[in-house]
Amino acid sequence: MKKTLLLVSLCLGLAAAVGAQNVQLNAAGATFPYPIYSKWFDDYHKLHSNIQINYQSIGSGGGIRQLMAHTVDFGASDMPMSDDQMKQAGFAILHFPTVLGAAVPSYNVPGVTGSLKFTQKALAGIYLGTITKWNDPEIAHANPGVNLPGNDIVVLHRSESSGTTFIWTDFLSKISSDWKGKIGANASVNWPVGLGSKGNEGVTGLLKQTPNSIAYVELIYAIQNNIPYGDVQNASGAFVKATLESVSAAAAGSAKDMPDDFRVSITNAPGKTAYPISSFTWLLIPAQIQDAAKRTTIVNFLKWMLADGQKDCEALSYGKLAPAVVAREMTAISKIQ
Amino acid sequence: MAATSTTVGPAGIDWRPQAILRRLRSGDEIAHIVTLIFGLSILAITAMLVYQLWIHSAPSRAKFGFNFFVTSVWDPVFDNFGALPFIYGTLITTAVALVLAVPLGLGAAIFLSELAPPKISAGLSFVIDLLAAVPSVIYGLLAIFTLIPLLRVTIEPALKHYLGFIPLFRGPAYGIGFLAAGLVLAIMIVPYIVSVSREVLLAVPADQREAALGLGCTRWETTWKVVVPFARTGIMGSIFLSMARALGETMAVTMVIGGTPQISSSLFAPGYSIAAVIADQFTEATGTLYLSALVELGLVLFLITFILNGIARIMIIATQKRGGGVAA
Numbered sequence: 043m044k045k046t047l048l049l050v051s052l053c054l055g056l057a058a059a060v061g062a063q064n065v066q067l068n069a070a071g072a073t074f075p076y077p078i079y080s081k082w083f084d085d086y087h088k089l090h091s092n093i094q095i096n097y098q099s100i101g102s103g104g105g106i107r108q109l110m111a112h113t114v115d116f117g118a119s120d121m122p123m124s125d126d127q128m129k130q131a132g133f134a135i136l137h138f139p140t141v142l143g144a145a146v147p148s149y150n151v152p153g154v155t156g157s158l159k160f161t162q163k164a165l166a167g168i169y170l171g172t173i174t175k176w177n178d179p180e181i182a183h184a185n186p187g188v189n190l191p192g193n194d195i196v197v198l199h200r201s202e203s204s205g206t207t208f209i210w211t212d213f214l215s216k217i218s219s220d221w222k223g224k225i226g227a228n229a230s231v232n233w234p235v236g237l238g239s240k241g242n243e244g245v246t247g248l249l250k251q252t253p254n255s256i257a258y259v260e261l262i263y264a265i266q267n268n269i270p271y272g273d274v275q276n277a278s279g280a281f282v283k284a285t286l287e288s289v290s291a292a293a294a295g296s297a298k299d300m301p302d303d304f305r306v307s308i309t310n311a312p313g314k315t316a317y318p319i320s321s322f323t324w325l326l327i328p329a330q331i332q333d334a335a336k337r338t339t340i341v342n343f344l345k346w347m348l349a350d351g352q353k354d355c356e357a358l359s360y361g362k363l364a365p366a367v368v369a370r371e372m373t374a375i376s377k378i379q
Numbered sequence: 380m381a382a383t384s385t386t387v388g389p390a391g392i393d394w395r396p397q398a399i400l401r402r403l404r405s406g407d408e409i410a411h412i413v414t415l416i417f418g419l420s421i422l423a424i425t426a427m428l429v430y431q432l433w434i435h436s437a438p439s440r441a442k443f444g445f446n447f448f449v450t451s452v453w454d455p456v457f458d459n460f461g462a463l464p465f466i467y468g469t470l471i472t473t474a475v476a477l478v479l480a481v482p483l484g485l486g487a488a489i490f491l492s493e494l495a496p497p498k499i500s501a502g503l504s505f506v507i508d509l510l511a512a513v514p515s516v517i518y519g520l521l522a523i524f525t526l527i528p529l530l531r532v533t534i535e536p537a538l539k540h541y542l543g544f545i546p547l548f549r550g551p552a553y554g555i556g557f558l559a560a561g562l563v564l565a566i567m568i569v570p571y572i573v574s575v576s577r578e579v580l581l582a583v584p585a586d587q588r589e590a591a592l593g594l595g596c597t598r599w600e601t602t603w604k605v606v607v608p609f610a611r612t613g614i615m616g617s618i619f620l621s622m623a624r625a626l627g628e629t630m631a632v633t634m635v636i637g638g639t640p641q642i643s644s645s646l647f648a649p650g651y652s653i654a655a656v657i658a659d660q661f662t663e664a665t666g667t668l669y670l671s672a673l674v675e676l677g678l679v680l681f682l683i684t685f686i687l688n689g690i691a692r693i694m695i696i697a698t699q700k701r702g703g704g705v706a707a
Binding site: 100101102103104106107124126127130194196199200201202203204225226227228229230231232233236237238239240244247248251252 | 452453454455456457523524527528531551553554555633634637638639649651655658659660661662663664665666667670
């Protein structure tokens with residue numbers, strides 16, 4: 043019985059494979075969404091055995107470069123492409139948000155066990171180097187009853203370029219004109235203070251060892267490794283703890299004002315429940331795709347990703363796209379020609 | 380061999396077709412051509428490497444010129460790049476590594492080749508060769524979880540307490556920084572020094588030792604005054620080989636150096652090295668100038684390695700001339 047079933051399914055599979063044209067797509071880019079992308083591409087291959095999507099997580103910058111050089115069919119990036127880059131590419135590139143990520147402030151302060159609250163001014167001050175002690179009034183006022191030591195703050199950051207650094211510095215640029223003018227937002231910046239360590243694991247490793255330190259960590263990494271982190275004050279003044287829901291709320295909050303090309307930063311988004319240090323990660327898709335088979339495949343995949351694919355988000359700790367964003371993306375798919 | 384042959388040297392090669400054919404058939408000519416191609420390919424690969432680095436660093440070279448070497452800023456947001464802190468970090472970590480690793484490695488090699496019983500020597504040499512095969516990312520991880528806490532809590536405060544009058548050992552102890560990177564590098568290059576030096580020492584002819592002992596030298600005098608000087612060219616070779624490795628080591632250094640482009644007189648301070656910044660930032664570098672500045676850093680590292688290797692050659696030649704020792 044089992045054997046015949048196997049045979050039948052094999053024949054069906056063969057028939058499907060023969061019936062449809064084989065399509066192979068190559069993509070490259072961001073490392074942050076790699077776990078969910080590889081699951082998506084794998085699941086999609088199981089659903090459509092004739093379609094194979096190869097994704098190399100070489101980093102957002104590499105993804106953009108390869109897309110510009112036409113060595114991949116589409117790219118992926120944790121940062122929207124700049125106007126300069128769009129011009130440099132020489133062909134139209136569409137941005138499609140796929141999932142959400144966030145950066146959270148984690149800390150190691152001896153004697154402090156509960157969750158700390160960080161005002162926007164406090165975070166900007168700490169990372170600019172203007173707030174140097176843990177018992178600075180800017181931190182102490184937001185945390186009444188917490189016994190903060192008068193020790194020097196050891197500021198930690200990622201040494202390698204990363205999307206997490208981009209989210210963090212993008213947020214700091216929005217809330218502090220000093221930061222925007224002197225440092226700016228990028229995957230790696232000219233840090234005014236602090237020590238760098240490589241990767242989430244390097245930063246959290248150093249954080250655990252170094253008393254009185256603070257670091258920003260990718261939300262997924264913090265959740266999966268049970269790393270405690272503090273609440274951050276959002277645009278409406280409320281202190282919000284980063285969760286998958288509060289990150290999605292940030293996307294929902296900014297859905298109304300979102301430009302049609304989705305090249306938008308959603309840090310410090312409006313909404314009482316929105317976590318302010320959140321960001322999309324994007325697929326970068328050429329607006330014109332000559333090969334009809336590839337075009338259809340990409341369009342179908344995007345539709346599947348926005349519907350069924352989103353269900354994988356929670357299991358892998360990614361923020362889900364808000365329904366309002368999904369609806370707008372569905373209409374934007376028709377721009378692919 | 381030159382004495383027995385009358386037609387030796389390039390001018391004397393017989394270029395007549397049947398002569399070439401004969402040499403081809405006997406295999407000599409084939410071996411000659413094939414090995415010549417292999418030899419030239421090394422030159423060609425180096426030349427292509429430099430050419431590629433040169434071409435791709437053009438925007439950065441045009442914009443910054445010589446200032447690239449003397450600027451301390453590295454700002455990807457405002458496109459302002461200078462190599463000085465990275466050059467400093469590369470040189471200082473390599474220097475720390477050599478200062479720590481050379482005495483240790485040389486001592487171990489002398490023990491293994493001269494003093495240890497053969498069984499222990501063979502066993503230890505096997506372990507040392509194993510050490511050389513450990514991937515650098517493992518050294519980096521070990522450093523993060525064991526070396527750095529040790530540095531921060533014990534070693535650096537102790538150094539500060541006893542040697543704090545030297546600027547090298549001042550400032551806050553974070554654990555990561557130049558000293559940590561230098562230490563990890565030292566651990567990584569010791570196996571190279573030990574392994575190569577031991578081979579060189581073992582290659583010293585036995586009659587040299589016997590002669591020294593016969594003249595009434597002690598075991599140590601024989602080792603230190605006869606065997607080591609005899610092998611010094613080879614020992615220096617092992618040191619320069621490990622120096623080249625320390626200059627270019629990427630992964631382990633990246634994990635512990637602190638990722639901060641700055642020049643500090645303190646070894647406790649976080650810094651950056653050329654290889655580390657390229658590994659950290661190349662994948663995400665988007666702007667043309669940013670990318671070409673990173674490529675130019677690669678060119679600078681090549682230049683540093685080239686210069687230091689040149690100095691090494693000169694030193695080796697000088698030591699060869701000075702004494703009667705032969706290269707192993």
